[in-house]
Amino acid sequence: MLDDALDTAPEEWHGEHPIKIEGLVNRFGDFAVHENLDLKVKRGEILGVVGGSGTGKSVLMRSIIGLQIPDEGCIEVFGKDITAAEPDEEIGVRNRWGVLFQGGALFSTLTVAENVQVPLKQFYPELDQQLLDEIARYKVVLTGLPEDAAPKYPSELSGGMKKRAGLARALALDPELLFLDEPTAGLDPIGAAKFDALLRELTDTLGLTVFLITHDLDTLYAICDRVAVLADKQVIAVGTIPELLQTDHPWIQEYFNGPRSRAAATTHEAGKAMDKPRTGKA
Numbered sequence: 001m002l003d004d005a006l007d008t009a010p011e012e013w014h015g016e017h018p019i020k021i022e023g024l025v026n027r028f029g030d031f032a033v034h035e036n037l038d039l040k041v042k043r044g045e046i047l048g049v050v051g052g053s054g055t056g057k058s059v060l061m062r063s064i065i066g067l068q069i070p071d072e073g074c075i076e077v078f079g080k081d082i083t084a085a086e087p088d089e090e091i092g093v094r095n096r097w098g099v100l101f102q103g104g105a106l107f108s109t110l111t112v113a114e115n116v117q118v119p120l121k122q123f124y125p126e127l128d129q130q131l132l133d134e135i136a137r138y139k140v141v142l143t144g145l146p147e148d149a150a151p152k153y154p155s156e157l158s159g160g161m162k163k164r165a166g167l168a169r170a171l172a173l174d175p176e177l178l179f180l181d182e183p184t185a186g187l188d189p190i191g192a193a194k195f196d197a198l199l200r201e202l203t204d205t206l207g208l209t210v211f212l213i214t215h216d217l218d219t220l221y222a223i224c225d226r227v228a229v230l231a232d233k234q235v236i237a238v239g240t241i242p243e244l245l246q247t248d249h250p251w252i253q254e255y256f257n258g259p260r261s262r263a264a265a266t267t268h269e270a271g272k273a274m275d276k277p278r279t280g281k282a
């Protein structure tokens with residue numbers, strides 16, 4: 001039965017940019033959140049997405065995953081224009097991404113295992129319960145949760161465990177693309193560092209491409225390959241942190257040259273020297 005499901009699984013994407021956005025416009029009434037926004041996400045990278053509050057990071061993510069219909073522009077995911085499809089239309093890409101929404105967004109009346117099984121049941125209704133249970137158990141362990149977390153309800157988990165459970169659900173379909181909206185928000189620094197290390201490890205071992213919205217400077221320094229900056233209704237710059245520091249946009253300078261950023265950079269350098277997990281590529 002799993003073989004049948006695998007037979008229908010799409011081929012792995014080998015292009016350079018699994019996400020390509022051109023000329024994106026999103027408006028709410030007269031208020032434009034994005035105007036002529038362009039962005040390309042490289043295969044295999046963790047792209048950090050930053051910007052001030054309300055600059056449209058979440059709206060951008062929702063546009064890419066088809067939850068927000070743009071007013072103008074083109075969004076290609078795995079080479080298919082998703083803006084040309086109706087939200088509920090099956091276009092063969094929706095089962096190739098996983099999403100961890102802000103706050104984890106687990107179904108509170110379902111156990112962790114049942115939460116992980118939601119996307120599996122949606123896309124592979126032919127899978128029997130025993131196999132669903134096995135896959136859910138595997139995903140739970142993959143995200144560093146103990147196996148006995150599987151039958152627990154979200155209310156029985158700590159904040160960090162909830163994030164991992166949300167990640168387990170996002171990984172349920174073996175996605176190639178992962179979208180995360182502020183995954184370390186609300187975690188203590190140690191929990192956040194562990195989550196970052198897990199994310200980097202999973203990205204590298206599973207060959208994921210990650211679109212990661214974050215306000216966490218430590219996360220940017222530790223695990224992001226590049227960072228995209230949203231301001232003035234557009235992506236004003238994309239690059240490694242050293243590359244961004246070369247640009248003279250005031251928001252970028254204030255953000256990456258401010259005291260918090262310098263502290264994060266120092267922690268990152270110290271961690272690298274001690275070969276701690278908070279080491280990244282950027």
Ligand SMILES: Nc1ncnc2c1ncn2[C@@H]1O[C@H](COP(=O)(O)OP(=O)(O)OP(=O)(O)O)[C@@H](O)[C@H]1O
Pocket residue numbers: 028033051052053054055056057058059060
């Ligand atoms: N459904 C909606 N209807 C009207 N306005 C919306 C809607 N969704 C988002 N907005 C507006 O779009 C703008 C961008 O919102 P978005 O949530 O993408 O910001 P953000 O960059 O993710 O912010 P934060 O960092 O605070 O989470 C905000 O001004 C918000 O009020």
